[in-house]
Amino acid sequence: MKIKDLDPQILEKAASMLKAIAHPMRIAILSHLEDGKRLTVTEIHQLLNIEQSTTSHHLGILKDKGVLASQRDGKNTFYFLKHESLRNIIDCVSKCSAS
Template sequence: MMTPPTASVDMGLSIEKMEKVAFILKTTAHPTRIAIVQLLAAHESMSVTDMSEKLNVEQSLLSHHLSGMKLKGILSSHREGKNIFYSLKMREVIDVIQCLAACTFL
């Protein structure tokens, strides 16, 4: 694992915290994935069909993003009949997205 460079200004980030934030940013670094996080932050769980309708994204593309995020441990899922429901497993993702939303330069 690569050691992060020493920052000239201490922002209170431990190496562990930097690694976790970097992981979250890499895993969610796509507008559709960020939209998925926002949607699941507002709902306990949602089906792929419901998310597809809310986000206006093809189910196949959405499923691709969802399965990748699940493999990385960001999301969890369960099946009810023919529907697969997803929910946030790593709740810290919400905090990272909220921090980015609060940035004044964006």
């Protein structure tokens, strides 16, 4: 399928998701959620050494734009990639920025 064949609403949603991803901290969050990993806010903020409120803010944006999903388990909420194919974007960003 080619981009010109896509519905404008689908393109708008894709652009919105890409805008949400296009932040260094959010890319870092996504890199920790590769390969089906599910992490809590606490785990992510400890991995990235940032404030928990900042972590929650970025997770909220990613979830709102359809990049992440979450599942509550007791007191914890686990975040994960909503679509495993988003790994391709993360891989692309990693490879493209390395050269």
